[in-house]
Amino acid sequence: MNAIKKILSVTDTRQYEEAGDRYIPIPGSGIAHDCYRCGKVHEVHYEVELDNGERVIAGSTCAKGESVEIQARFKSAGSLVKTLARNKAMLAGYEKKNVAYLEARAKVEAMPVPIIEIRGDKLVCGNVEVWTRTANMADPRDREERGECVRNGWKHKRMSEIFGEHPHLIATDWLKRKIEQQEKRLAEICNGG
Numbered sequence: 419m420n421a422i423k424k425i426l427s428v429t430d431t432r433q434y435e436e437a438g439d440r441y442i443p444i445p446g447s448g449i450a451h452d453c454y455r456c457g458k459v460h461e462v463h464y465e466v467e468l469d470n471g472e473r474v475i476a477g478s479t480c481a482k483g484e485s486v487e488i489q490a491r492f493k494s495a496g497s498l499v500k501t502l503a504r505n506k507a508m509l510a511g512y513e514k515k516n517v518a519y520l521e522a523r524a525k526v527e528a529m530p531v532p533i534i535e536i537r538g539d540k541l542v543c544g545n546v547e548v549w550t551r552t553a554n555m556a557d558p559r560d561r562e563e564r565g566e567c568v569r570n571g572w573k574h575k576r577m578s579e580i581f582g583e584h585p586h587l588i589a590t591d592w593l594k595r596k597i598e599q600q601e602k603r604l605a606e607i608c609n610g611g
C-alpha cells in the first residue's frame with residue numbers, strides 16, 4: 419500500500435441539523451466516496467496524493483500519512499472540516515430565520531395599528547394595554563412615550579403570533595468571519611502551510 423504524501427483537500431459531506439441550540443451531523447446523509455484503503459464509504463474524507471503521484475480518496479479513519487507531520491495535518495484538517503461544516507449549517511439556519519423574521523416584520527408593519535384609547539389608568543391598543551397615570555397624560559411627551567410603548571407592545575404581540583416567541587434578528591457577521599478564517603486555515607493545512 420502506498421503511503422500518503424500530501425493532503426489535497428478534506429470534505430465533510432454530511433448534512434447538519436439543528437438540535438436544541440447546536441447543530442449535529444445527520445448520520446448517513448453524506449455522499450458516497452470509496453476509500454482507497456478499505457473500499458468503504460467515508461462521509462468525512464480526504465483527497466490525497468500518494469508517494470507514487472496517484473490521487474485517491476481516503477476516509478478519515480483510514481488516512482495514514484507517511485510521516486508524523488502529515489499525520490498531524492490529517493488530525494487538524496479532519497477536526498477543522500467538521501467544525502466548518504457545523505458552522506456553515508448554523509449560518510444557513512440563522513439566515514433562514516432572519517428571512518422569516520424580516521417577512522414577519524414587513525407583514526406587521528403593513529397592518530393598521532388600532533386606535534389607542536385611554537381607559538382609566540390604562541392605555542389600550544387592540545388587545546394590548548399599558549399602565550399610565552391620568553396626570554401624566556397632560557404632558558404631551560409622556561403621552562407620546564406611553565403611546566409609543568403600547569403601539570410597540572401591540573406590534574410585538576403580532577410578531578410573536580407570526581414569527582414565534584422572542585422575535586429578533588440574529589447577528590451573523592461574527593460567524594461569517596469565523597467561517598472565512600477557518601476556510602483559510604483549512605486551505606493552509608491542506609497546502610502545507
Ligand SMILES: [Zn+2]
Pocket residue numbers: 453454455456457458460476477479480
Ligand atoms: Zn477507509
